[in-house]
Amino acid sequence: MNEKEIFDRICSGDEGALDLVYTKYYRMMTKLVISNSGTEQEAKDIYQEAVVVFWQKAISGNLVMTSKMSTYIYSICFNLWRKELERKKRLTHEAKDSSEFQDHDRQERIKIIGQCVNDLDDTCRKVLTYFYFDGMSMTEIAERLGFANTNTAKTKKYKCKQKLDALVKRRYSAQDFLD
Amino acid sequence: MSDKNTYIEQVGAYLDGDLTGGELNLFESELASNKSLAQEVSSQKELIEGIKSYRKSELIARLDNLSIGSAGIITSSLTKFIGGAVILGGIGFGLYQWMMPVQKTTENIETPIEEQIEVPKEEISQMEPDEQIKPAKSIDVAEVPSQKPSTSNEKQKEVIEKQVVIPVVPNPEVEDDNEVEDDLEIPDTNIGTTDITEKSGMEVDIVIGSNYSFHYKVVRGNLTLYGNFNEEPYQIIEINVEKEKQWYLYFKEIYYSIDKSVDEITPLRRISNESLIHELEKVKNKNF
Numbered sequence: 001m002n003e004k005e006i007f008d009r010i011c012s013g014d015e016g017a018l019d020l021v022y023t024k025y026y027r028m029m030t031k032l033v034i035s036n037s038g039t040e041q042e043a044k045d046i047y048q049e050a051v052v053v054f055w056q057k058a059i060s061g062n063l064v065m066t067s068k069m070s071t072y073i074y075s076i077c078f079n080l081w082r083k084e085l086e087r088k089k090r091l092t093h094e095a096k097d098s099s100e101f102q103d104h105d106r107q108e109r110i111k112i113i114g115q116c117v118n119d120l121d122d123t124c125r126k127v128l129t130y131f132y133f134d135g136m137s138m139t140e141i142a143e144r145l146g147f148a149n150t151n152t153a154k155t156k157k158y159k160c161k162q163k164l165d166a167l168v169k170r171r172y173s174a175q176d177f178l179d
Numbered sequence: 180m181s182d183k184n185t186y187i188e189q190v191g192a193y194l195d196g197d198l199t200g201g202e203l204n205l206f207e208s209e210l211a212s213n214k215s216l217a218q219e220v221s222s223q224k225e226l227i228e229g230i231k232s233y234r235k236s237e238l239i240a241r242l243d244n245l246s247i248g249s250a251g252i253i254t255s256s257l258t259k260f261i262g263g264a265v266i267l268g269g270i271g272f273g274l275y276q277w278m279m280p281v282q283k284t285t286e287n288i289e290t291p292i293e294e295q296i297e298v299p300k301e302e303i304s305q306m307e308p309d310e311q312i313k314p315a316k317s318i319d320v321a322e323v324p325s326q327k328p329s330t331s332n333e334k335q336k337e338v339i340e341k342q343v344v345i346p347v348v349p350n351p352e353v354e355d356d357n358e359v360e361d362d363l364e365i366p367d368t369n370i371g372t373t374d375i376t377e378k379s380g381m382e383v384d385i386v387i388g389s390n391y392s393f394h395y396k397v398v399r400g401n402l403t404l405y406g407n408f409n410e411e412p413y414q415i416i417e418i419n420v421e422k423e424k425q426w427y428l429y430f431k432e433i434y435y436s437i438d439k440s441v442d443e444i445t446p447l448r449r450i451s452n453e454s455l456i457h458e459l460e461k462v463k464n465k466n467f
Contacts, residue, residue, distance in 0.1 A: 015238075015241060018238075018242075019241070019242070019245055022242050022245060023245055023246075023247055026247045027247075048239045048242050048243070049239075051238075051242060052235055052238050052239060052242075055238060106225075109225055109229075110225065110228055110229045110232050111229075111232075112229070113225060113226055113228070113229020113230070113232070113233070114229050114232050114233040114236060116229070117229060117230055117233040118233065125233075128230045129230055129231075129233065129234035129237070132227050132230045132231055132234075133230065133231045133234035133235065134234070158188065158191065161191065161226070162187070164226060164230070165187075165222075165223075165226060168226065168229070
């Protein structure tokens, strides 16, 4: 399979093609971080994040690939790692302030929402993640999930979001009770 | 549908970018004065963030479960790298590029500038494996600066960006012995070949709005460009020749030489040497 075919498959939502890309460039990309004072774990984290960004861009249909995939992913890795280095540098100069703790609280809430998404049924999970993360249109979602039409997909999305909202509120209340 | 549902639906439409014109104005003015509406918007935003976060974790967990095995760079390709390096007549080079930010309000600020890499269309057709062998080089693609509002009262000039370039110069001698498929694309990044082991740590400052319109200076290995370099993407090409690095600027389809010993603000000089331009062109096109 050549590069264009792989890219087309990724654009059509084939996660298997993403796996191929991930393994193919793993060493090349992680080396960037490791050669620039990163650990292996950091290298892996950065690369995984870069691949996810690449996926998101590709599948949303907003990405026109005019460079090689490796060049593209490399630039994402580079930027992410640079950002991480800057963050680390800032942390060494500044004491952890209250905003970080506030951020921690927020992260906790996001985590709870994530758990609730996991508790949704498969269709709801897909509708919401395809729309909000993968950036698919309602028409694409309708096609992919076999809904009768775009309106059905829209209604489904609305209901799934309501369901998620209710789940999260229940979970928050339970959490408050436990705290 | 109940009022409550309509209310929530409107918040959803607002966050999905479905409200326009009068509807949007009405909603925003209500949002500015209605605390409970603001709270609902905030909680819906978190909900969306949680959905995104879930999907991201799902994909990362998938990648995490993959076995890396033998994928990667192989030593048998090394000779090809070195061959490429000879063509370049250099030891390795780093290419640094800065691009204009994308004018998309919906773009995540964490998103790098990858979409802005300009590549000649014909490169798409160059994706055949054999043609993917690249000379020794490294590419550093800088990040889009977050454009902050200028404080014109403070200074006449406005520094819009500071970039730290950390060229990577891996030593292929210590490349792992893993094998790789024949069609493995040789990284058009980071393939240094021999004796350069230090990092350049080069930084680029852009100063606009000063008295200098198209100038530069180099102080302690850091380059400052004066002029409207925010108008179009520019590239800085760093070619590592023996024991020194030469820098070239590519801007608006013209190459300029940069003398690293110039620590006074100096006009940029266009390169007229055709063969040098040709070589730089080759280098640039092979990367992007």
